[in-house]
Amino acid sequence: MIRLTRIEKSIEINAPPAKIWPYFYWENCPEWYGAFKKVEHTSKVIHAPGETVHISGEVAGMKAEWDGETTEVVENEHVLWRSIGGSFTGFGSHTLTPTKTGTRVTTVLDYDMPYSVLGKIMDKLRFHKAFDKTIDDGLAKLKELAEA
Secondary structure (H helix, E strand, C coil): CCCCEEEEEEEEECCCHHHHHHHHHHHHHHHHHCCEEEEEECCCCHHHHHHCCEEEEECCCCCEEEEEEEEEEECCCCEEEEEEEEEEEEEEEEEEEEEECCCCEEEEEEECEEECCHHHHHHHHHHHHHHHHHHHHHHHHHHHHHHC
C-alpha cells in the first residue's frame, strides 16, 4: 500500500467564490501557481469531469511532466483532480467556502514521490518543504490577483 504525503493549506480571500473560481481552470493555474510552467489540454472536455491536461512543472529544482484529470467539479465550490500518468503521482482538490468577508480557499494535495525509498528520502530532506512553500506562495499570489 502506498502512503501518500499530504499538504493542506487555506487562505482567506476578500472576494466572492465566483471571482476566484476561474483561477482554478487548469489553463489559468500557471498565472498564480509557480510550480506549473505550462498546461496543455489533451481532451475535448474542458472545465468538467473527464477533462485531461499535460503539465510541465518544477519544484525545488526538480522538473516533472505529468498528465492530470479533473474528476469532480461543483462550480464555485470545489474541483477534484488526479494524476493519470507521468513522473508525478497525486490527488488534489481546491475548495471554496463563503465567509462573512469573502471566501476561504482550501487546497489539499496528496502525493507520492517516484523512485521508491530514494524518493521518500528526497521528499523528507528537500521536496516536501519546497512543495509546501510553493503552495503557500501560490495561494498568496491567488489572493493578490483575486482581490485586485
